[in-house]
Every structure is written in C-alpha cells, then in structure tokens.
Amino acid sequence: MPAVTAAPDLDARRAGLDRIAIVGASLAGLSAAEALREAGFEGAVTLVGAEAHLPYDRPPLSKQVLAGDRDGQSTALRIPERYDELKLDLLLGRAAARLDATAGTLELQSGESVGYDGLIIATGASPRTLPATPELDGIHTLRTLEDCLALRREFEAGPRVAVVGAGFIGAEVAAVARGRGLDVTVLEAAPVPLERAIGAAMGRVCAALHTAHGVDLRLGVAVEDFDGSARIERVRLGDGSSIEADVVVVGVGVDPNTAWLEGSGLVLDNGIVCDATCATNVPGIFAAGDVASWHNRQYGEQMRVEHWTNAVEQGRAAARNLLAGPLAAEPFSSVPYFWSNQYDTRIQFVGHARPDDEVRVAHGAVDDDRFVALYGRAGRLVAALGFNWARLVMGYRAKIAEGIGWDEALDGAASLE
Amino acid sequence: MNIVVDFDKCDSNAICMGVAPKYFEVKDDNFLYVLDEHPPEDVRSLIEDAVRQCPTGAISIEDD
Numbered sequence: 222m223p224a225v226t227a228a229p230d231l232d233a234r235r236a237g238l239d240r241i242a243i244v245g246a247s248l249a250g251l252s253a254a255e256a257l258r259e260a261g262f263e264g265a266v267t268l269v270g271a272e273a274h275l276p277y278d279r280p281p282l283s284k285q286v287l288a289g290d291r292d293g294q295s296t297a298l299r300i301p302e303r304y305d306e307l308k309l310d311l312l313l314g315r316a317a318a319r320l321d322a323t324a325g326t327l328e329l330q331s332g333e334s335v336g337y338d339g340l341i342i343a344t345g346a347s348p349r350t351l352p353a354t355p356e357l358d359g360i361h362t363l364r365t366l367e368d369c370l371a372l373r374r375e376f377e378a379g380p381r382v383a384v385v386g387a388g389f390i391g392a393e394v395a396a397v398a399r400g401r402g403l404d405v406t407v408l409e410a411a412p413v414p415l416e417r418a419i420g421a422a423m424g425r426v427c428a429a430l431h432t433a434h435g436v437d438l439r440l441g442v443a444v445e446d447f448d449g450s451a452r453i454e455r456v457r458l459g460d461g462s463s464i465e466a467d468v469v470v471v472g473v474g475v476d477p478n479t480a481w482l483e484g485s486g487l488v489l490d491n492g493i494v495c496d497a498t499c500a501t502n503v504p505g506i507f508a509a510g511d512v513a514s515w516h517n518r519q520y521g522e523q524m525r526v527e528h529w530t531n532a533v534e535q536g537r538a539a540a541r542n543l544l545a546g547p548l549a550a551e552p553f554s555s556v557p558y559f560w561s562n563q564y565d566t567r568i569q570f571v572g573h574a575r576p577d578d579e580v581r582v583a584h585g586a587v588d589d590d591r592f593v594a595l596y597g598r599a600g601r602l603v604a605a606l607g608f609n610w611a612r613l614v615m616g617y618r619a620k621i622a623e624g625i626g627w628d629e630a631l632d633g634a635a636s637l638e
Numbered sequence: 639m640n641i642v643v644d645f646d647k648c649d650s651n652a653i654c655m656g657v658a659p660k661y662f663e664v665k666d667d668n669f670l671y672v673l674d675e676h677p678p679e680d681v682r683s684l685i686e687d688a689v690r691q692c693p694t695g696a697i698s699i700e701d702d
Contacts (some may be wrong), residue, residue, distance in 0.1 A: 252690075274687075280693060298695075528693035530653065531691055558650055560693075567668075569651070611664045618656045 224369065229524050238338045238505075239264040241543065242327055244317045245343030246270025248278065248529065249510025252536030253341045258538040260544050263460055267335050268309045269327065271316035271344070272365060273300065280529055282369040283393040284562050289373060292359050317344065320485040322503045339505045339543045342482075342493060343536060346475035346511040347529060349501050351385065351444060358467045359453035363390055372470065376401055380467030383407075383456050385444055389412035389561045391472035392427065394564040399434050406464050408444055419570060423594055423606050426587050427568070439464075445534055464468040475527065477512040490514065492525040498551035500541040504547070507539035518605070519554040519622065520573050528559040556621045558593050566590055569611060572604025579627070583634040584613055593617070597627035597633070613637060640700040641675050647696035652696060654688040656699060662688060 240277050243250045246268050254266055270276070276294040285291040304311060312329065317326040326334040347361035359380075372394075376382075382398045384391045386408035400403045413424040431438045443459030447469065452511060455463045466618075477492040488494040488502045493516035499507045499515050510532040514525040524536075538553035545551070554634070561568045578596040585592035585608075593613045596604035602625050607614035616637060618631065641661065648670050654662040655670075658681070663671050679683055682699075691695045 530691060533691055558653070564676075567650070571656075609668070610666075611650055611668065612655065612666060615664070616654040616658040616659070618661070627651075 238262070240267070240337050241265070241339040241341070242267045242337035243341045243343060244269045244327065245345055245510065245512070246272065246274075246276045246311070246313055247345050247510060247532065248276065248298065249342050249343035249345075249532035249536035249539075250341070251276040252533045253343065253509060253540040254307055254309055256540035257544065260541060260542055264338075266307070266309050266483060267337070268311050269315055269317060269329065269335065270313045272309070273314035274366060275299070275304065275311075277366060279364070282364055282366065283390050284397065286366075286369050287363075287373055287376070287394065287397045287515075289376075291363065293370055307355050309626060317481050320482055320487070322486045322506065325505075327414065341410050341508065341536075341539050342501075342508045342512060342541060343510040343532075343539075344478040344481070345513050346477045348475050349473045350472070351472060351473065355449075356452045356473070357449045358451055359448055359449070360447060360471065362471050363394060364475070364488060364561065369405050372468070374557060376403065376466045378467075379403065380434055381406075381465055382456055383464050383466035383469045383471060384472060385456070386410075386472040386474070387416070387428065387431070387438070387440075388418075388472055388474060389559070391470065392431065392585065394435070394472060395431060395436050396472050399436060399564070404437075404570055405435075405441065406466070408442050408458070408464070409438070409440050410443055412441040414440070416576055417573065419604075419606055420576055420580050420596070426608075427563075430566060441498040443477075446537070474557055476510065477514075477525065479512060494523070494561070497541045497554075498547075498550035499535060499553050500542065500547070505543070507543050509535040509539040513539075515553065517555060517573075518552050519556055524556045524573065525554075528557055530558045531555060535580065556618050557583065559616060559627075567609050567611065569607045569614040571614055572602075572621050574604040574606075578603060581631060583631060585610065596628075597630070599629050601625070602627055603629040639677060639679065639685070640702060641677065641685060642698045642700050643670060643672055643701050644696045645670070647694045649694045649696070651693055653684075653691045653693065657688040657691055658684050663683065 276298045315329045315443040318330040381404045384395050384407045395405050413421045421626045446457040448455045457463045479489045495507040495515040497516040511527045542550035558571045574596045578598045583595045591609045593607040605617035652664040
C-alpha cells in the first residue's frame, strides 16, 4: 500500500523538499504529519492551526462531550509528548491569511510567514449560518470545542431547544438534548431529511427516530427570522407560525475554508480542486480532509467528504504523494464511511449514495431498529446503511471497494447474517 | 506483537473489522472480539492501519 518506496527521505531531498508546511492542525493535518515522519521524511514540518488547541477530535462534540459524559480535554488526539517525538514546529492559534504559491510562502493572520517547498492544506470547513441572523444570545453553531462547551452550559439551564437543520449534526444535538430531558423542536427546510446523503426512503427512517423519541419534528418549513431582545425568544417560520425557544442550534451544513485562498492561483470549486492523488493544480501543493474536492476513482467522480475516516486516510495519502512526487503518486480511492449515534441507535453508512439509487432493506427490519439497507446503481452495489448492525455494514465496505455487482450483493445477503 | 484493546474506549464502530477482518470482529452482540491477539509480523502494517483508523483510539500494539 505505501506509495513511498525505499529511502523516501532521499527521494524527498532529490525533489527539493526540505520544508513541508501543513495548514490545519486537524485530524487530516495531524495524519499527514505522522505519515510524513513514518515515510522517513526528516526535513522541517510546520503545522499551522487556526485554533489554539493541539489537534482534537470532533465527533464527540455532538455526542458524549455535549451530553456531559466526557470532558473537553479527553478529545485531544495525541498526548503532548507525541508532538516532540514527531519534531513538528507547531504554530497554533494562527489562521492562515494568504498563500503566495509562486514564492512558496504562507502568510498568517499574525503577520508571520512560513516558507515551504511542499504544502498540504487541511483547513477544514466552517458551519454555515442563516442569512441575516441577528446578534442574539442563545443562537449557536457547533464545530469547535468552545462551541460545544458553550452549548453544554446552555443545556444545563434546561432550555427549550430549537434545532435548525435535520442533518447529522442537528440530529445528534437533538438526540443529546432529548437525552437531557429538554424540549426539542427540529426545523428542516426539506420535506425529507438527509435525502441527498442517504436517499428519501432512509431519510424518512431517520426522521421517525426523532419523533419516536419525543422530538417535535417539522419538515418542509422555512425559518424566516429570529425574535428576541437580548436573547433568542422565538423562531418565526415561513408559514406565519413561530416556535418558542431559549436556545437555537443551527446545523445547516458546512462550507470548506477556502476564502483565504482566493487569488492564490489554486482552483477552487466547492473546496480545493484536486486530482485523484490529492494534488492541486499547483505542483507541490496537496489538499486533504473536509476542504479537499478530489477525483475519487472508486466512484469516478469529484467529491468532497466531511467524515472522520476520510480525514485520516486522505491526510496520509496526500503526505505520501507529496513525498513520492508526481510520477510515483498513487490515486487515493476510497469508500467513504461515517457513523452517527442518536438515542440508542448506532447509524453507520458506507459508500456514496444518490437520491435516485435503488434502495433495498437486505437485512433485518426497519421497525426493529436493526437493519441494513443496500444501495444499487448501474448494476453495482454503491452504498450500505445500517442501524445497529456494525458487523454487516463493515463487511459491505470491503465489498463495495471490490466493485461487487448489485444482484450478487442481494443474492449473497442472506448468507452473511 | 500483541493486539491490546481498551474496551472502556471501544465504541464498536467496527472500522478495525473493515480493515483487518481476520483479527477483529464486532459480533451481533455489538461487542468487539479480537480473533487472534498475536498476529504474525507480516501483517503489522495492516494492524497499524486498524489502530490508526479507530475513532476512539481503543486499539494499540504491544511488542512482546
């Protein structure tokens, strides 16, 4: 699997790589840094991060940490000593401001600049907000540790919670809030949640999970405005009605953090546009994680994946390919995977679905809260969604990677249980 | 090489099982079972992949 062959550090030096900068002290950025060292790169590695923290893990922020079952410190991805071991120059609490790709210089908002021979960009994504959101206390988004702790403090006061957006973040926040006994309303603009990610049929199954747990789920509603004097008091909806709320959590997706790259010469289109090897249009510059839109040969299409596992795998692939150079770089092909814990249900999804895929429940039954649904397109198995059935879902990840046919997948399903 | 799983951390996401099904299995009781705690040296990089991809950092390798 490793693209880097013998004596990678020699290869790197021959290619003129002495200093590698990684922008984004994130899971993808850290994974890239580790892969550089594992491959034997001995030059300088600078890891630049906008947040003041050492790299930390985000999935628990909408689950155990928000629920109060884990503290914030427990999300650190590595112990501090690990960064000495990796010999990283850490520049934390410094957002990247500008890239001069011709000079090979990264300018930071702090005024510092970082020169590099090779660059890996993993600046992630930021939560979208709704247009014209007023400056009222109690309106939150959830991305950072601070966001999580602020929301957790709010939850302690026993507020009425309105969640805008029934995507995975909104769904997890709703589940945690219900777990804490709070009154929760979820407001979703689409008639079915998650349709783009998992299709309408399974979107409805996810919706039912919330109503079964006492969430007031409103589908197909437009959020018009937020009312309140200093603090949010109610959310006004497009149909003229309104929802009383003390806390609002807006979970309407994220946008890749590319604003600082405008004018840099990098091609941007819903993220940093990369080829199959995670290389950008500028030699020596790679991208990974939420910010990277790359050509995933597994599906033959350009995609941007916002999941945990992708950040690890893609960060490592970008690092290996930077060291390998353009002739030896290997495509990063991947079957995306994500999980979500909501109430007592573990939801897992492997692959890449489209709204018009054929969907079949091949194992178990939706009503039992334990099933696996398969997604087929053009005669191939392309995705699988499972509720509380990790063993089967993970088996399908390998089958999708192998390119198993749709009929074969359906015929073979019974023998897997 | 010894595969060590911290079962307090394990969240049964089964990613390890996707990476190295011969060594890890999340069974239908939703618990992870290590099928062979002493894999041969030639699968070290595979086990390292499983270690790295575990979202809760529950798996580690101890050398005998």
